[in-house]
Amino acid sequence: MKKQHIKDMIFRIAPIVGLLILFALFMVFAVIKDINIPYSMKNILNQSVIVIVVATGAIFIYTLGSFDISLGANMCVSALIGAMAYNRTGSVLVMLGACVLCAVLISLVCSVLASVFHLPVFVTTIAMLSLLNAGVLMLIGANGTGDIVQVPADAVSAINTVEFKLLVLCLYLAVCIFVFNFLKLGREEKFVGGNPECARLTGLNNSRLAILAFIMAGIGVGLGSFLTITYAPTLSRNTASSVGMDVIISIVFGGMPVSGGARSKIYSAVVGALSMTLLSQIMLMLNLNSGISQMVKAIIFILVVYISMSDNKKNNLPR
Amino acid sequence: MKSLKKFLVLLLSVFMVLGLAGCSGKGEESGSKGIDNMKNVKIGVLVADATGAEALAFRSYYENYIQKQYNVTFMYSDELADAAAESSAIDNFIANNCKAIISFASADRPAQIRKCAENKVYYAVATGTLSDDEYAEFKDNEYYVGAIGPDLYTEFQAGYNMAKYYLDQGKTKFAIFGGATPYYVDMHIYRTAGMLVAMCEAGNGDYNGAKDFGSMIGTIYGMNCQLTPAQIGSVELVSYVGGYDFDDAWFGKLAEAANNPNVEVLLAVGSGLDTFAAFKRPDQALGTVDSYTADAVKAMEAGTLNYLAGKFSASIGPIFMATVSAVQGKPIRTANGEALALSQGYWVATSAEEANNYFTVDSSTTDPAYTKAMLDKLYGASYDDFAKFVGAYSYEEIQNLKK
Numbered sequence A: 001m002k003k004q005h006i007k008d009m010i011f012r013i014a015p016i017v018g019l020l021i022l023f024a025l026f027m028v029f030a031v032i033k034d035i036n037i038p039y040s041m042k043n044i045l046n047q048s049v050i051v052i053v054v055a056t057g058a059i060f061i062y063t064l065g066s067f068d069i070s071l072g073a074n075m076c077v078s079a080l081i082g083a084m085a086y087n088r089t090g091s092v093l094v095m096l097g098a099c100v101l102c103a104v105l106i107s108l109v110c111s112v113l114a115s116v117f118h119l120p121v122f123v124t125t126i127a128m129l130s131l132l133n134a135g136v137l138m139l140i141g142a143n144g145t146g147d148i149v150q151v152p153a154d155a156v157s158a159i160n161t162v163e164f165k166l167l168v169l170c171l172y173l174a175v176c177i178f179v180f181n182f183l184k185l186g187r188e189e190k191f192v193g194g195n196p197e198c199a200r201l202t203g204l205n206n207s208r209l210a211i212l213a214f215i216m217a218g219i220g221v222g223l224g225s226f227l228t229i230t231y232a233p234t235l236s237r238n239t240a241s242s243v244g245m246d247v248i249i250s251i252v253f254g255g256m257p258v259s260g261g262a263r264s265k266i267y268s269a270v271v272g273a274l275s276m277t278l279l280s281q282i283m284l285m286l287n288l289n290s291g292i293s294q295m296v297k298a299i300i301f302i303l304v305v306y307i308s309m310s311d312n313k314k315n316n317l318p319r
Numbered sequence B: 001m002k003s004l005k006k007f008l009v010l011l012l013s014v015f016m017v018l019g020l021a022g023c024s025g026k027g028e029e030s031g032s033k034g035i036d037n038m039k040n041v042k043i044g045v046l047v048a049d050a051t052g053a054e055a056l057a058f059r060s061y062y063e064n065y066i067q068k069q070y071n072v073t074f075m076y077s078d079e080l081a082d083a084a085a086e087s088s089a090i091d092n093f094i095a096n097n098c099k100a101i102i103s104f105a106s107a108d109r110p111a112q113i114r115k116c117a118e119n120k121v122y123y124a125v126a127t128g129t130l131s132d133d134e135y136a137e138f139k140d141n142e143y144y145v146g147a148i149g150p151d152l153y154t155e156f157q158a159g160y161n162m163a164k165y166y167l168d169q170g171k172t173k174f175a176i177f178g179g180a181t182p183y184y185v186d187m188h189i190y191r192t193a194g195m196l197v198a199m200c201e202a203g204n205g206d207y208n209g210a211k212d213f214g215s216m217i218g219t220i221y222g223m224n225c226q227l228t229p230a231q232i233g234s235v236e237l238v239s240y241v242g243g244y245d246f247d248d249a250w251f252g253k254l255a256e257a258a259n260n261p262n263v264e265v266l267l268a269v270g271s272g273l274d275t276f277a278a279f280k281r282p283d284q285a286l287g288t289v290d291s292y293t294a295d296a297v298k299a300m301e302a303g304t305l306n307y308l309a310g311k312f313s314a315s316i317g318p319i320f321m322a323t324v325s326a327v328q329g330k331p332i333r334t335a336n337g338e339a340l341a342l343s344q345g346y347w348v349a350t351s352a353e354e355a356n357n358y359f360t361v362d363s364s365t366t367d368p369a370y371t372k373a374m375l376d377k378l379y380g381a382s383y384d385d386f387a388k389f390v391g392a393y394s395y396e397e398i399q400n401l402k403k
Helices: A002-032 A037-063 A071-089 A092-117 A121-143 A153-157 A162-182 A184-194 A196-201 A206-231 A243-253 A268-285 A290-315 B002-024 B053-069 B083-095 B109-118 B132-138 B152-167 B186-203 B213-222 B248-259 B294-302 B313-327 B352-362 B372-376 B383-391 B395-402
Strands: B041-047 B072-079 B100-103 B122-125 B144-149 B173-177 B230-232 B235-241 B265-268 B285-291 B307-311 B340-343 B347-349
Touching: A002 A037, A002 A268, A037 A071, A037 A162, A037 A184, A037 A206, A037 A243, A037 A268, A037 B083, A071 A092, A071 A121, A071 A206, A071 A243, A092 A121, A092 A206, A153 B109, A162 A184, A162 A206, A184 A196, A184 A206, A196 A206, A206 B083, A243 A268, A243 A290, A268 A290, A268 B083, B041 B053, B041 B083, B041 B313, B053 B072, B053 B285, B053 B313, B072 B083, B083 B109, B100 B109, B100 B313, B109 B122, B109 B132, B109 B144, B122 B313, B144 B313, B152 B186, B152 B265, B152 B285, B152 B307, B173 B186, B173 B248, B186 B213, B186 B230, B186 B235, B235 B248, B294 B307, B294 B352, B307 B352, B313 B340, B313 B372, B313 B383, B340 B383, B347 B352, B352 B395
Parallel strands: B041 B072, B041 B100, B100 B122, B122 B144, B144 B340, B173 B235, B173 B265, B265 B285, B285 B307
Antiparallel strands: B230 B235, B307 B347
16 A cells, blocks of 8 residues: 555656756756856746646646647637737737737637537537638738738837746636636546546536636646747737647646646646756757657657556556 | 566666667767867757658768767758647757757748857758848848858759650640649749749740749749649640649549650659659650659669759768867858858759669768868858869869869
């Protein structure tokens, strides 16, 4: 019993230990290679913050044992709408509102469609991915500015700071932690993710929970798209194209079980995204070419999933 | 038993990770000492395409030739899809103490230059040029080294010359692959415009009311870069395909265009070997702007390809020297202290023999088009000498420079 408890604890803290090891490795290489450490720290935060915000929201979906493949496309559309709103009004607040509103609406459509047609949520997100990709091309075409939509760099330069990004991140993270850990919603989602049939028989409304999860994720996507505009105010059809995959990898790296359920943790996104960025920075310092870096990441990814699944196999509730 | 299995998996993974890292690790001080026994210069390279033939040829020149000749270390970015990725990559390079950045990525060049200048990092455009407005904004910035490569008029001329080559042979029925024209990529728009203007001149007609350089560019933008087939006087643009969708429908359009019995010549603004070549009939001709690869030479030998206009990989040598000169306090600027803006065109091959000659030089890692001895003369050179060197870019001129 005690042995099992120790083992559980090891698995629970493994992602954080992994993050600390990566940080230590990063610092060692940074000193050896005479890297600009203060700039690197700022850079790591800059590169992680958008993925952390989006992934933290996405954890509400992953906890249900589902996933959303259209997060990146949703972010691209929301950023385009936000940029166009800014260009019409000149207001950064309107831009923020447009980003969040658009992202939440898209997320809502996904989850409501799944509820109406009784489809697995990820199926509707696949359909939504195609729709959103077409929407991106239409929006860019309708804007009439070639293949890009731009917000003047001066308009967002004042908020393109690490401090502002951390503020947005902390506020959103605080809300998510509160909802996930201290409200009924978080507990119900873990229950549904652990065993949807059992949850349904106890009277939980899975559709309602899915809709709420997607609203939370939508807010994250909206904030992520707003931060994307502040970081790089030139948007194209490729904007946020890698975010969907980065979110999945970060969540898994952060120790989130791929099947969701009771072991889901809201901090997985923070740990995973920072670990991924640190790993990338270490690869860069070693000047590994892109192919080698991808292979190294893939091996570590498989390793992490293997370990987390081998631990979970016998602990899953029967479905 | 289970623990042993897990242990073995872990051990194997660690060995694989370390092995991969070890295989590709590279000492910073590799390469012989270059000009003035210069201190190792770390240069970041931004790439929007990491796998295309042209991109690989450029990379090979820097990594397999320049890096071995000079005391420099090139750090390459991943394939950059958008402005945010470019910005992240620049941050990475700055964090890693790169003193300069050479860019092949153009999602947002002004943002790239601004970020580099703010952080006192030199910036150069590897191939291509800035727009007039962009150049006006940055020409006096000491951290903007400049750009060397085909300017937009050279791109126009490349398309014009290719179409004219076939028009002069009496061909009148064409299909065009417009590449990234639908995505508003200027380089491809101007090449397409060149082809259409050549057709207008030969056919004594117009394309949607346009017949010269200025009006054709305006017309293409007016059509939202979505071109359509048209009768151009006595010449006919029978088919047109744009974009890089790489799906079944897109390949179907390419096949349909090539299989049209009326089409005599297939023209591609880029990637002709990846697009039209597979569908081309033996009686058709194919011309493309592309790079000099073994496959291209084979295609010319087989008669699949008849006209190839390609950048030579060593064309990025002079901008490297201008960048290093700037880093070492010997910037090459115009008499007014402005950044470089020099145009350099293509090598054109219309026979397998020519293509083979170009490829042999272009792919050499020991005796490329621009060797160390040639580039050394550019270190801290005067603007006039530098411009003269860059301007003599034809294969024959370069061979003469080598003597």
